[in-house]
Amino acid sequence: xxxxxxxxxxxxxxxxxxxxxxxxxxxxxxxxxxxxxxxxxxxxxxxxxxxxxxxxxxxxxxxxxxxxxxxxxxxxxxxxxxxxxxxxxxxxxxxxxxxxxxxxxxxxxxxxxxxxxxxxxxxxxxxxxxxxxxxxxxxxxxxxxxxxxxxxxxxxxxxxxxxxxxxxxxxxxxxxxxxxxxxxxxxxxxxxxxxxxxxx
Amino acid sequence: xxxxxxxxxxxxxxxxxxxxxxxxxxxxxxxxxxxxxxxxxxxxxxxxxxxxxxxxxxxxxxxxxxxxxxxxxxxxxxxxxxxxxxxxxxxxxxxxxxxxxxxxxxxxxxxxxxxxxxxxxxxxxxxxxxxxxxxxxxxxxxxxxxxxxxxxxxxxxxxxxxxxxxxxxxxxxxxxxxxxxxxxxxxxxxxxxxxxxxxx
Numbered sequence: 001x002x003x004x005x006x007x008x009x010x011x012x013x014x015x016x017x018x019x020x021x022x023x024x025x026x027x028x029x030x031x032x033x034x035x036x037x038x039x040x041x042x043x044x045x046x047x048x049x050x051x052x053x054x055x056x057x058x059x060x061x062x063x064x065x066x067x068x069x070x071x072x073x074x075x076x077x078x079x080x081x082x083x084x085x086x087x088x089x090x091x092x093x094x095x096x097x098x099x100x101x102x103x104x105x106x107x108x109x110x111x112x113x114x115x116x117x118x119x120x121x122x123x124x125x126x127x128x129x130x131x132x133x134x135x136x137x138x139x140x141x142x143x144x145x146x147x148x149x150x151x152x153x154x155x156x157x158x159x160x161x162x163x164x165x166x167x168x169x170x171x172x173x174x175x176x177x178x179x180x181x182x183x184x185x186x187x188x189x190x191x192x193x194x195x196x197x198x199x200x
Numbered sequence: 201x202x203x204x205x206x207x208x209x210x211x212x213x214x215x216x217x218x219x220x221x222x223x224x225x226x227x228x229x230x231x232x233x234x235x236x237x238x239x240x241x242x243x244x245x246x247x248x249x250x251x252x253x254x255x256x257x258x259x260x261x262x263x264x265x266x267x268x269x270x271x272x273x274x275x276x277x278x279x280x281x282x283x284x285x286x287x288x289x290x291x292x293x294x295x296x297x298x299x300x301x302x303x304x305x306x307x308x309x310x311x312x313x314x315x316x317x318x319x320x321x322x323x324x325x326x327x328x329x330x331x332x333x334x335x336x337x338x339x340x341x342x343x344x345x346x347x348x349x350x351x352x353x354x355x356x357x358x359x360x361x362x363x364x365x366x367x368x369x370x371x372x373x374x375x376x377x378x379x380x381x382x383x384x385x386x387x388x389x390x391x392x393x394x395x396x397x398x399x400x
Binding site: 030031032033034035036107110111113114115116117118120124127128131132135153155159162163165166167168169170171173174176177178181182186187190191194195 | 359370
């Protein structure tokens with residue numbers, strides 16, 4: 001902050017302000033959506049001037065990009081890498097329960113992905129790429145599991161992948177609308193168990 | 201319109217303006233969300249002044265209410281009532297393909313339901329009631345089908361209901377993000393067939 005701390009001070013301060021702005025962005029984009037959010041409201045939340053915030057994030061879109069990067073970072077952190085595909089799906093189910101405790105990212109995913117179905121939304125391509133990647137990874141996992149005789153379903157791996165991602169998204173929507181209306185983890189496990197007998 | 205047409209004219213004109221405003225509301229709420237939409241933009245789309253539009257819809261919320269009523273009316277129209285529960289689920293699957301041809305209501309459902317997860321969204325209670333009702337109806341259908349020996353699954357009817365609604369919502373999200381990425385009807389049929397053997 002002062003000359004004494006050298007370059008560390010200003011950089012540390014910048015990082016701190018950016019982190020606070022990203023948290024405020026996650027909160028406002030989750031509740032008002034990207035479309036309903038403004039940098040002005042985010043600056044107010046932070047007790048900053050709009051000009052002060054724009055020094056770090058010149059546009060709402062630049063804040064969105066930072067929010068999505070942070071989201072990816074936290075999502076990767078939350079899902080431990082695991083040996084077998086069955087373990088990976090077990091981890092996914094467990095992570096869904098865990099994320100209900102701090103539903104910020106779940107809300108963000110739900111609201112932004114829906115808004116982003118519009119072709120002119122700034123996160124449109126981000127979500128197109130994200131879903132293509134998720135489907136691709138799940139398809140490959142199911143393909144290998146089918147080869148290894150771990151699936152009881154004759155459906156194509158790509159079908160199972162699209163259905164699994166749909167079930168997870170749809171259950172989260174129902175839970176976000178009314179906490180307690182559905183058990184996201186239990187229903188995801190039941191869905192997986194219909195074609196992976198080893199799932200608990 | 202003139203004295204000659206008596207009361208029919210003005211009423212017919214009002215109905216026509218309201219219908220046009222509702223269509224414009226469906227389009228803008230679908231793309232920008234309720235949060236991102238303004239009556240000013242809707243008035244511009246209609247070639248009206250804001251004051252003129254507010255004569256029919258004093259607030260954005262009053263237009264939202266009318267849009268949701270219209271949505272319910274069209275949804276009810278699109279889904280023919282049918283004798284057996286199996287027929288009803290067949291109809292649901294067929295309707296999903298049909299609605300891809302005019303995806304306006306699908307987009308509206310996707311964007312508004314996600315926005316409405318926020319407790320202070322004006323459609324929050326509407327979507328809470330809607331999902332509780334859908335889950336209740338599907339649960340009752342599966343309960344009767346289980347009794348009649350038409351299900352191959354030992355899962356609770358309420359679980360199957362939550363999963364089915366989730367699959368349908370989630371597949372629509374994937375399709376809206378990228379047309380052609382998933383086959384909504386085919387995957388919904390596959391999902392249903394895992395526990396209703398009679399589904400085609």
